[in-house]
Amino acid sequence: MSNYKEEYQRWLDSPTLTEREWEELNAISEDEKEIENRFYAPLEFGTAGLRGTMKIGLHNMNVHVIRHATQAFADVIRAEGPEAMKKGIAIAHDCRLNSREFAEEAACVMAANGIFVRIFDALRPTPELSFAVIHYGMAAGLNITASHNPKEYNGYKVYWSDGAQLPPQKAEDIARRMAETNANIFTCYKTCDFDEAVKSGKISVMGEETDEAFLACVLGQAIDRETVKEVADDFKIVYTPFHGCGYRMVPEALRRLGIKHIYPVEEQMVLDGSFPTVVSPNPENPEGFYLAVDLAKKVGSDLIIGTDPDSDRVGTMARNAQGDYVTITGNQMGVLLLDYIIQARKKTGTLPANAGAVASIVTTGMARVVCETNDVHFEDTFTGFKFMAERVGEWEAAGTWKYIFAYEESYGYMCGDYVRDKDAVTASMLIAEMAAFYYKQGMTLLDAMDALYEKYGWFQEETLNLVMPGLDGLEKMRTIMTNLRDRLPEKIAGETVVRTRDYQDGSIYVAGLGKVDHTPMKGSNVLYFELADGCTFIIRPSGTEPKIKIYILARGRDRAACLDKVALYRAYAESLRQ
Numbered sequence: 001m002s003n004y005k006e007e008y009q010r011w012l013d014s015p016t017l018t019e020r021e022w023e024e025l026n027a028i029s030e031d032e033k034e035i036e037n038r039f040y041a042p043l044e045f046g047t048a049g050l051r052g053t054m055k056i057g058l059h060n061m062n063v064h065v066i067r068h069a070t071q072a073f074a075d076v077i078r079a080e081g082p083e084a085m086k087k088g089i090a091i092a093h094d095c096r097l098n099s100r101e102f103a104e105e106a107a108c109v110m111a112a113n114g115i116f117v118r119i120f121d122a123l124r125p126t127p128e129l130s131f132a133v134i135h136y137g138m139a140a141g142l143n144i145t146a147s148h149n150p151k152e153y154n155g156y157k158v159y160w161s162d163g164a165q166l167p168p169q170k171a172e173d174i175a176r177r178m179a180e181t182n183a184n185i186f187t188c189y190k191t192c193d194f195d196e197a198v199k200s201g202k203i204s205v206m207g208e209e210t211d212e213a214f215l216a217c218v219l220g221q222a223i224d225r226e227t228v229k230e231v232a233d234d235f236k237i238v239y240t241p242f243h244g245c246g247y248r249m250v251p252e253a254l255r256r257l258g259i260k261h262i263y264p265v266e267e268q269m270v271l272d273g274s275f276p277t278v279v280s281p282n283p284e285n286p287e288g289f290y291l292a293v294d295l296a297k298k299v300g301s302d303l304i305i306g307t308d309p310d311s312d313r314v315g316t317m318a319r320n321a322q323g324d325y326v327t328i329t330g331n332q333m334g335v336l337l338l339d340y341i342i343q344a345r346k347k348t349g350t351l352p353a354n355a356g357a358v359a360s361i362v363t364t365g366m367a368r369v370v371c372e373t374n375d376v377h378f379e380d381t382f383t384g385f386k387f388m389a390e391r392v393g394e395w396e397a398a399g400t401w402k403y404i405f406a407y408e409e410s411y412g413y414m415c416g417d418y419v420r421d422k423d424a425v426t427a428s429m430l431i432a433e434m435a436a437f438y439y440k441q442g443m444t445l446l447d448a449m450d451a452l453y454e455k456y457g458w459f460q461e462e463t464l465n466l467v468m469p470g471l472d473g474l475e476k477m478r479t480i481m482t483n484l485r486d487r488l489p490e491k492i493a494g495e496t497v498v499r500t501r502d503y504q505d506g507s508i509y510v511a512g513l514g515k516v517d518h519t520p521m522k523g524s525n526v527l528y529f530e531l532a533d534g535c536t537f538i539i540r541p542s543g544t545e546p547k548i549k550i551y552i553l554a555r556g557r558d559r560a561a562c563l564d565k566v567a568l569y570r571a572y573a574e575s576l577r578q
Helices: 005-012 019-026 032-039 061-077 081-088 101-112 126-134 166-178 194-199 210-219 223-232 246-257 285-298 331-349 366-373 385-398 424-440 445-456 472-486 559-576
Strands: 050-053 089-093 119-120 140-144 153-160 203-206 236-239 261-264 305-306 316-321 325-328 356-362 377-381 400-410 412-414 458-467 494-502 505-511 514-518 527-531 536-541 547-556
Touching: 005 032, 005 366, 005 494, 032 472, 061 081, 061 101, 061 153, 061 166, 081 356, 081 412, 089 101, 089 126, 089 325, 101 119, 101 153, 101 194, 119 472, 126 140, 126 153, 126 424, 140 514, 153 166, 194 203, 194 527, 223 261, 223 424, 223 458, 236 246, 236 285, 236 424, 246 261, 246 305, 246 424, 261 285, 261 400, 285 305, 285 325, 305 424, 316 331, 316 445, 325 331, 325 445, 331 356, 331 366, 331 385, 331 400, 356 366, 356 385, 356 424, 356 559, 366 377, 366 445, 385 400, 385 412, 385 494, 412 445, 424 445, 472 547, 472 559, 536 559, 547 559
Parallel strands: 089 119, 089 140, 119 203, 236 261, 236 305, 356 377, 356 400
Antiparallel strands: 050 153, 140 153, 305 316, 316 325, 400 412, 458 547, 494 505, 494 527, 505 514, 527 536, 536 547
């Protein structure tokens, strides 16, 4: 493609731009770095779709990029034939600025291409979009969301007919079609009027009927409602949606479960894509829970639940013996839910004889121990629920294992056959049920986690994010990964590396022997170092954000030993930033 200056000028000269868009671009005419960052290349389309800051430019999220991507997506659906076009596409969006506009723009392009569209009447949780694809038998799905990213971001998340995120081959097809039409980004698409398309039946609007069908499935995952009923008069939950999509569906699921005392954080129940009460609407960040903590202290709640803006991730805090509210990490919550589901289903006789669970390769090793101890099959996959959904689909097709739970450390959990993505609505309901179970025994979830450590062994995990924005950051991330591959470390923080897995090409290296084997999976930019002390150090560039993610998975004789190991490897990880 042309260089970034030529591309910038092409956009400036385009008659398609509105006056406001032209003024935005003209305002950066003297800012060489900003022009380069916006126009050095298109946003990369991957299996997670697109994600970027909302600005006018080729490397950003705006209506022009939305139309361009949607035309390519429409071409891929059309290539499947008339039946796929008739089944159509389900479209949803989150609370972010411009999300509704982007969703309607995408709907218009799809409809103009002869593809039937079902679009929600307002914002909805991401898992409900996955549900709609499966429930209505759609050919594909699209969600306009940037999940838990800062307010400046938006995204374009794509799904296929199984309700899971797009298979790699389909994503490659869309990326190729976009590349072929980059030079015609302003003219390559078809579109139509949204209201006229609704009137003519080309676009159908989904609402309460879909919500009710989804909630029925969510409540179908409840295992022990009787215990919830027994403690309902005293048991309390504080909930925050961080201004996002969970504001209605999560409290409703909790009420239908039987929770009587739900205290919403009113300031954060206001739908607002600028997220005015938090620096970051990410439930992984405990500082965002300050309003929820204040409310929990006021009402005397042991448990806080928070869902991210598109309600696919859920974070929790529980009150300790000192009265402080402590974060339960994604790894810990995954283990808590996994163990609870196994034990509760054993008790009720609903645990399948061929039960299986799935987690990502960067998730705590404790998950495998829980499964092995309880005779539940366990497998791991690459990071991302598209890979876990794919594995579950393989089990179903082969008739081997019946999955009961899937999760990853980044606060994402999935169960049930009605979604194929992480689901904070169902997870919140199960967390509430589990917390009620332990409440009956005089325990918080923190107490429960300590009991699991005593039962299964001590583990501690930490995820570090080395943020590297812009074109310079992209090059720095590449350099870090290249240097590590070119000179595989023999020691990390003084501890011997006994085995290295390079998931990019599937190579396995053993110290002193070199390359000895291949991993069952390959094709992901991940380096996985197994250390002599039983710990694991993993590094990978994020696929959706400008950062390198480092995962420290520690195992030791007790909590103190685990924390010491985490601190040791954290210092090494920070040194990579230099």
